[in-house]
Amino acid sequence: MMLCPGDLVTVDFPGVTGVKRRPAVVLSSETYHSLRPDVIVGLITTQTRVLGVTDCELQDWASAGLRSASMFRCFIVTLPPSANLVVIGHLSERD
Template structure:
């Protein structure tokens, strides 16, 4: 598993827990040192009021997703055994997602 991987698993959302896709946002160092993974949720519905922490994936099909997807900085910590890798974000999408993550956390 590596940063920018697209994964699926039973993940908690703002409203319900269900099988959903997410993006691995943990650093390589974090992934080497820990059994868990930090992920950001991917949603098929665009946010009602887009924020600087939201991003509509441009290359969602190449990332292994079945529908247009939107990154949300809704961060979860999940054991890696509960996730399945289905793809990887394009360089363009990964750069944009990292920007959203940067906007979400204190510096």
């Protein structure tokens, strides 16, 4: 599967209560993917009440394939090729 920066995927993220399937945005470039087997993603969260300095509210979350208002949280993870990524959409140019 060829991933592009801005693709929204679901991925298993570890949490306090165990592993949960969560949305994430692909950050690594197509050039990166052509040279390496892993993928770099950033966390997407629906906890939009408190914005941190590095958080970014998504304006076009519905058209991107998300079910509710969301924001990008600067929690960056490198995932191995064995990660079960499922593409659910793509961020707009605005986001």
